Amino acid sequence: MSDGIRRLPAFTALSGQAVLDGHRKGASIQLDETYFAGQIRALQADEFPPGERRLAALRDSRETYESIDVEVESLTEQHLWDASRRFRRRLRTVPEVAHLDRHFPGHCFVVPEWLRTDNRLHYGARVYLFREDDAPTPETVMQENIAAVVADSFGDFERYQGRLHGYPDCCIDFYQDRSPDSPAPEWQAIAPFADRIDEDALGAGPAGSIDDVVPAFPDTEAEYAFFAREFFPEPGCETARTKGRAVYDTLAAVVDERLVEDYFKLTFGFNYLVAQAVHTGGNRRPTPGDLGREDLLFYAPLGELTTLPRYS
Numbered sequence: 001m002s003d004g005i006r007r008l009p010a011f012t013a014l015s016g017q018a019v020l021d022g023h024r025k026g027a028s029i030q031l032d033e034t035y036f037a038g039q040i041r042a043l044q045a046d047e048f049p050p051g052e053r054r055l056a057a058l059r060d061s062r063e064t065y066e067s068i069d070v071e072v073e074s075l076t077e078q079h080l081w082d083a084s085r086r087f088r089r090r091l092r093t094v095p096e097v098a099h100l101d102r103h104f105p106g107h108c109f110v111v112p113e114w115l116r117t118d119n120r121l122h123y124g125a126r127v128y129l130f131r132e133d134d135a136p137t138p139e140t141v142m143q144e145n146i147a148a149v150v151a152d153s154f155g156d157f158e159r160y161q162g163r164l165h166g167y168p169d170c171c172i173d174f175y176q177d178r179s180p181d182s183p184a185p186e187w188q189a190i191a192p193f194a195d196r197i198d199e200d201a202l203g204a205g206p207a208g209s210i211d212d213v214v215p216a217f218p219d220t221e222a223e224y225a226f227f228a229r230e231f232f233p234e235p236g237c238e239t240a241r242t243k244g245r246a247v248y249d250t251l252a253a254v255v256d257e258r259l260v261e262d263y264f265k266l267t268f269g270f271n272y273l274v275a276q277a278v279h280t281g282g283n284r285r286p287t288p289g290d291l292g293r294e295d296l297l298f299y300a301p302l303g304e305l306t307t308l309p310r311y312s
């Protein structure tokens with residue numbers, strides 16, 4: 001494992017390492033308030049020495065990101081392209097984008113991301129991580145996104161994006177098969193394992209521990225299928241299980257196994273919270289620390305995390 005990747009937030013470093021090792025095509029980070037605030041809070045945790053320079057860079061990044069004004073004249077391909085180019089130029093001035101690019105030993109780029117719901121246009125930004133020799137161009141990703149938004153066929157982009165993240169086609173099909181007569185796919189994926197979560201322990205937030213929220217995970221072979229945040233495997237999918245097992249093993253070869261175990265617990269817990277929100281009709285996103293102390297600490301650089309007694 002390179003020194004560079006150890007400087008990335010642990011979540012990002014571990015998903016990026018699975019990409020470098022060839023077990024996933026790509027991984028991504030949504031550049032949002034959760035990402036910035038999570039890191040800022042983690043760096044200030046008592047467990048770590050003060051990291052003023054990094055803190056200043058993160059605050060600067062958050063401010064720069066928030067100051068970006070995005071305007072789209074109308075919902076045409078041309079106008080979305082114009083807005084995307086302007087937006088992307090600004091995104092590339094965010095120090096965090098340069099930080100990720102400098103330290104990830106593969107191919108890394110930022111792109112705007114558009115989403116259309118009920119004729120409203122939403123936007124965000126996503127940083128992708130790929131291997132050097134197996135990466136699409138930023139323009140290709142933008143083109144897929146823009147075409148889907150203009151045609152109001154977001155499912156097409158979702159499918160494309162699922163493949164970029166190395167999700168099996170069968171699980172993407174399962175995820176997109178939504179009917180009012182059956183529970184949301186997110187919940188169908190989680191339900192068989194929902195008893196792994198101790199609901200009573202969840203309320204403690206960063207004062208609690210993932211050990212109490214998800215005491216034993218992955219326990220059975222099937223549970224390895226949860227190898228990425230926001231990936232909801234089709235129940236019983238062997239491809240997802242095999243892939244997840246490979247991700248687990250490749251990471252356990254380079255960092256303490258306890259850390260990999262926590263990474264899987266936190267990933268499953270995150271997906272549980274997302275699925276539960278979808279299932280009950282809410283839309284609250286998990287915030288860093290919801291799943292316990294470790295959930296917050298995983299926003300700190302991997303190199304800091306591996307100095308903790310728990311992981312060394």
Ligand SMILES: [Zn+2]
Nearest residue numbers: 168170171237
């Ligand atoms: Zn599958």
